[in-house]
Every structure is written in C-alpha cells, then in structure tokens.
Amino acid sequence: AQKVTQAQTEISVVEKEDVTLDCVYETRDTTYYLFWYKQPPSGELVFLIRRNSFDEQNEISGRYSWNFQKSTSSFNFTITASQVVDSAVYFCALSDLNTGFQKLVFGTGTRLLVSP
Amino acid sequence: EPEVTQTPSHQVTQMGQEVILRCVPISNHLYFYWYRQILGQKVEFLVSFYNNEISEKSEIFDDQFSVERPDGSNFTLKIRSTKLEDSAMYFCASKAETQYFGPGTRLLVL
Numbered sequence: 001a002q003k004v005t006q007a008q009t010e011i012s013v014v015e016k017e018d019v020t021l022d023c024v025y026e027t028r029d030t031t032y033y034l035f036w037y038k039q040p041p042s043g044e045l046v047f048l049i050r051r052n053s054f055d056e057q058n059e060i061s062g063r064y065s066w067n068f069q070k071s072t073s074s075f076n077f078t079i080t081a082s083q084v085v086d087s088a089v090y091f092c093a094l095s096d097l098n099t100g101f102q103k104l105v106f107g108t109g110t111r112l113l114v115s116p
Numbered sequence: 117e118p119e120v121t122q123t124p125s126h127q128v129t130q131m132g133q134e135v136i137l138r139c140v141p142i143s144n145h146l147y148f149y150w151y152r153q154i155l156g157q158k159v160e161f162l163v164s165f166y167n168n169e170i171s172e173k174s175e176i177f178d179d180q181f182s183v184e185r186p187d188g189s190n191f192t193l194k195i196r197s198t199k200l201e202d203s204a205m206y207f208c209a210s211k212a213e214t215q216y217f218g219p220g221t222r223l224l225v226l
Binding site for chain 2: 035045046047101102
C-alpha cells in the first residue's frame with residue numbers, strides 16, 4: 001500500500017526566512033511519481049511539481065526547490081526567502097507510474113504561515 | 117491556459133437529498149477523477165474514470181455515489197441520498213500527464 005507522511009502539521013516563519021517542508025513516502029512500486037500541491041486559503045489545489053522515481057536530480061524553480069532522495073524515501077520542498085503569499089497548506093502526494101489511472105495518495109498536509 | 121471548472125462552488129442540502137456535482141475537465145484530457153477533502157483533513161481519492169467507465173474506486177465510493185460523463189464535456193458526481201458525513205469539499209481533476217484540479221465544490225449536508 002502507498003502512504004505519504006508529512007510530519008509537520010504547521011510551520012510558522014517570518015518573511016524572508018527559508019523553510020523546508022518534509023515528505024516521506026512508502027510504496028512497493030519500483031516506479032512512481034511524486035508531487036507537491038499548494039492549497040491557498042481560497043481552497044483550490046495548485047500543482048507545483050511532478051517527479052518520477054527515475055530522476056533523483058534536485059529541481060529549482062525560482063524560490064522553490066525540491067530534494068528527492070530515494071535512499072530515505074523523501075521528497076522535501078524548500079521555499080527560499082519566504083513571502084506572505086506563500087502562506088498555504090502544502091500537500092505531498094504519490095502515484096504509481098505503471099498504469100494510466102494513477103490515483104493520487106496525499107499526505108495530511110503542512111500548513112505554512114508566513115508573517116510579515 | 118485551460119483549466120478544470122466545477123459547479124456549483126457551494127451547495128447546501130438536506131440529509132437524504134440527492135446532489136449532483138458538475139465538472140468540466142480540460143478538453144484534451146482522457147482521465148478524470150473525483151476526490152474529497154473533509155474540512156481540515158487530507159485529500160482522499162474517490163474514483164477514477166477512463167474510456168467511459170470507472171477504472172478504480174475507493175472504499176468511500178459506495179453505492180450512494182455514481183459518476184457519469186453524459187456528453188463530451190461534463191463529468192458529474194452524484195450522491196443519491198446525502199448523509200451528514202458527506203459534508204466536504206469535492207474536487208474534480210483531469211489528466212493528460214499530470215492531474216490538474218478544479219476549484220472544488222463545498223458541500224454542506226444539514
């Protein structure tokens with residue numbers, strides 16, 4: 001069975017601080033996808049990134065970066081120089097890669113509060 | 117940029133009533149999904165739909181739930197007889213390679 005654990009329930013930082021959101025996953029699949037989604041206070045789910053299990057290269061997109069480590073089954077997300085607009089709940093998710101259907105299994109989310 | 121749309125944004129209903137939640141997926145996507153999120157909790161998979169049939173469903177998706185793609189654009193979730201515990205945000209998603217979510221329908225069952 002697949003499982004995603006986000007142990008940090010809530011994190012509070014002050015603007016311009018760096019923050020890392022942790023994600024640990026469990027799967028028996030040898031090939032899989034990992035995702036991060038952002039849920040701002042307005043409630044929608046915004047896609048941030050998808051990585052497949054073949055590619056362990058870290059990725060950077062502006063102030064966002066992701067560290068995928070297969071050896072520790074982790075896919076952590078770092079926001080550099082956080083801003084108030086980063087305040088949201090962030091979900092890590094996992095899906096298999098073998099079928100087209102690829103339902104998402106979500107973690108419980110980490111609420112990030114960035115204060116001015 | 118194409119996006120998934122959902123209607124209504126909010127729905128209030130009485131216990132035992134039927135509700136239909138509507139979604140218009142992104143036009144060239146072939147896979148469709150419904151998820152729900154009870155307030156303050158994680159997002160849970162309900163059902164996936166491909167080639168006009170259900171491809172997978174969760175334990176939550178019991179006989180009270182059904183999905184339909186009645187035409188080439190809409191994708192609906194029907195709850196036949198709503199219960200208090202069906203109160204949640206319901207998200208539709210569609211996928212070509214990555215799942216993109218609609219804004220959600222907040223359902224409140226009284």
